[in-house]
Amino acid sequence: MLAGKKIILGVSGSIAAYKSALIVRGLVRAGAEVKVLMTQAAADFITPLTLSTLSRNPVTSSVHTDESWNNHVELGLWADAYLIAPATATTLAKLAHGICDSALVAVYLSARCPVFFAPAMDVDMWRHPATRTNVERLQSFGNHLIDVEEGELASGLTGAGRLAEPEHILQHLADYFAEAANRTSLQDLAGRRVLITAGPTHEDLDPVRYLGNRSTGKMGIALAEAAAARGARVELILGPTSLTTTQAGVTVVPVRSAREMYAEAVDRWPESTDAILCAAVADYRPATVAPEKIKKGDGELTVAMVRNPDIAAELGRGKRPGQRVVGFALETENGLENARRKLIDKSLDFIVLNSPRTPGAGFGHDTNQITLVDRNKVTPFELKTKRAVADDILDRLADNPTP
Incomplete structure (x- = not known):
C-alpha cells in the first residue's frame, strides 16, 4: 500500500x-x-x-x-x-x-x-x-x-x-x-438516506442576545461527509456555525433554534432510513423573547426557561422497522449510566458517548474520543480525528441491524 x-x-x-x-x-x-x-x-x-x-x-x-x-x-x-x-x-x-x-x-x-x-x-x-x-x-x-x-x-x-x-x-x-x-471504495451505505443534525442551536433572549453553546458542528459535518463517501444520500440539518460542507451527496439545511431543527428533522424523518443526532441542541429556551434589547438594571436578572422539544425522543418513538436512530451523549459525570438511560428512554439503536473533559475531545477539537453504547455491549475507542471517529460510528450503523 x-x-x-x-x-x-x-x-x-x-x-x-x-x-x-x-x-x-x-x-x-x-x-x-x-x-x-x-x-x-x-x-x-x-x-x-x-x-x-x-x-x-x-x-x-x-x-x-x-x-x-x-x-x-x-x-x-x-x-x-x-x-x-x-x-x-x-x-x-x-x-x-x-x-x-x-x-x-x-x-x-x-x-x-x-x-x-x-x-x-x-x-x-x-x-x-x-x-x-x-x-x-x-x-x-x-x-x-x-x-x-x-x-x-x-x-x-x-x-x-x-x-x-x-x-x-x-x-x-x-x-x-x-x-x-x-x-x-466502501459503499455499504448506498441506497440509505441519512438524516444528520449538527452544530449548536441559538435561543433568542432579545433582538441582540441569545443562549447557545460551544459546538462547532465539526463532528456532524465529518459524519455527513463520511456517510456520503460511503454511498448515502445525506441531509445535514446544521445549526448556526461558520463551518459547512460542499461534499457531493450532502444537502445542507441551515437552522438556528431548537424548534427549527426539530421541525426540519420531524419533517424529513419519514423519508429517511437512518438518523444520527449529533447536534448540541438546547434543552431549554427563554419563555419569552424581549421585543427590545434588555437594559442593564440595578438588580439581578431572572430569565424564565421552558423545555424545547426532544428530537431524539420524537424520532425514536416514530421510527418504523428498518429505520435506525443514533444519539449522542456528551456527559461530564456518570456517562455510561446516563447514556444507557437515554438509550432506553428514547428508543435509540445506540449512543455515542463522549466527554468534554477528555483532552482533545468535545467541542471545537479536530479529534474526539468516543464510546459506543448499545443494549448488548460497550465499545470504547482511542482518541482519533473526527473523520476517523465518523467512520467508526458508520461502521456500527452499517453492521447494526434494527432489533
Missing part, C-alpha cells in the same frame, strides 16, 4: 537516527517517493549524504540556505504522509507548541497530510509528565502516535523508550493507507 505514496521523513537528533536509513530504504523498496528533513542535531548521528543517497532526493535541514529558500508550504502540500522518526523529547515539545526553528517543524505546521510521529528517548524522559503532555497534545491535534517499544536503551537502562523497529513503522503506514483505501 506504499507504492506511489509521497512520504516526508523528519529525522531529529537521537542515537536512534541510524534507523532512519533503514526506514528510507524500506519506503523506497516499497515504491514510495521519499524526501527527508533533518534537524541540525540529527546530522551529528547520521549524515545527510547517507539519507540523500538512499532517498534519491536532496535532504533539507533549514527553511533557507545561502543559495535559496526551501518552500516548506509546497513540501507540506506535496506529501501523502509526514513521518517523524525518531522524534526526540525536544522535537515533541517544539511540534506540540509550534516552535518553528527548523524545516522539520515548519513543514509540520504547513502539512495538510496525516502526520505520524515515532518517539525515541530514555525511559525516564518518556515517562516524564512533560513528555506525556506533549504526546497527548500532539494526538489531540489529530496526529498519529507510533508508540515506543521496550528493550535495552542507549543509557544502559531497560524499559520503554526505544524507537519502534523500522519494519513496524512501515507496517503502521501501510495499514493506514490500506484502511484509507478500503474507506474510499
Whole structure:
C-alpha cells in the first residue's frame, strides 16, 4: 500500500537516527517517493549524504540556505504522509507548541497530510509528565502516535523508550493507507438516506442576545461527509456555525433554534432510513423573547426557561422497522449510566458517548474520543480525528441491524 505514496521523513537528533536509513530504504523498496528533513542535531548521528543517497532526493535541514529558500508550504502540500522518526523529547515539545526553528517543524505546521510521529528517548524522559503532555497534545491535534517499544536503551537502562523497529513503522503506514483505501471504495451505505443534525442551536433572549453553546458542528459535518463517501444520500440539518460542507451527496439545511431543527428533522424523518443526532441542541429556551434589547438594571436578572422539544425522543418513538436512530451523549459525570438511560428512554439503536473533559475531545477539537453504547455491549475507542471517529460510528450503523 506504499507504492506511489509521497512520504516526508523528519529525522531529529537521537542515537536512534541510524534507523532512519533503514526506514528510507524500506519506503523506497516499497515504491514510495521519499524526501527527508533533518534537524541540525540529527546530522551529528547520521549524515545527510547517507539519507540523500538512499532517498534519491536532496535532504533539507533549514527553511533557507545561502543559495535559496526551501518552500516548506509546497513540501507540506506535496506529501501523502509526514513521518517523524525518531522524534526526540525536544522535537515533541517544539511540534506540540509550534516552535518553528527548523524545516522539520515548519513543514509540520504547513502539512495538510496525516502526520505520524515515532518517539525515541530514555525511559525516564518518556515517562516524564512533560513528555506525556506533549504526546497527548500532539494526538489531540489529530496526529498519529507510533508508540515506543521496550528493550535495552542507549543509557544502559531497560524499559520503554526505544524507537519502534523500522519494519513496524512501515507496517503502521501501510495499514493506514490500506484502511484509507478500503474507506474510499466502501459503499455499504448506498441506497440509505441519512438524516444528520449538527452544530449548536441559538435561543433568542432579545433582538441582540441569545443562549447557545460551544459546538462547532465539526463532528456532524465529518459524519455527513463520511456517510456520503460511503454511498448515502445525506441531509445535514446544521445549526448556526461558520463551518459547512460542499461534499457531493450532502444537502445542507441551515437552522438556528431548537424548534427549527426539530421541525426540519420531524419533517424529513419519514423519508429517511437512518438518523444520527449529533447536534448540541438546547434543552431549554427563554419563555419569552424581549421585543427590545434588555437594559442593564440595578438588580439581578431572572430569565424564565421552558423545555424545547426532544428530537431524539420524537424520532425514536416514530421510527418504523428498518429505520435506525443514533444519539449522542456528551456527559461530564456518570456517562455510561446516563447514556444507557437515554438509550432506553428514547428508543435509540445506540449512543455515542463522549466527554468534554477528555483532552482533545468535545467541542471545537479536530479529534474526539468516543464510546459506543448499545443494549448488548460497550465499545470504547482511542482518541482519533473526527473523520476517523465518523467512520467508526458508520461502521456500527452499517453492521447494526434494527432489533
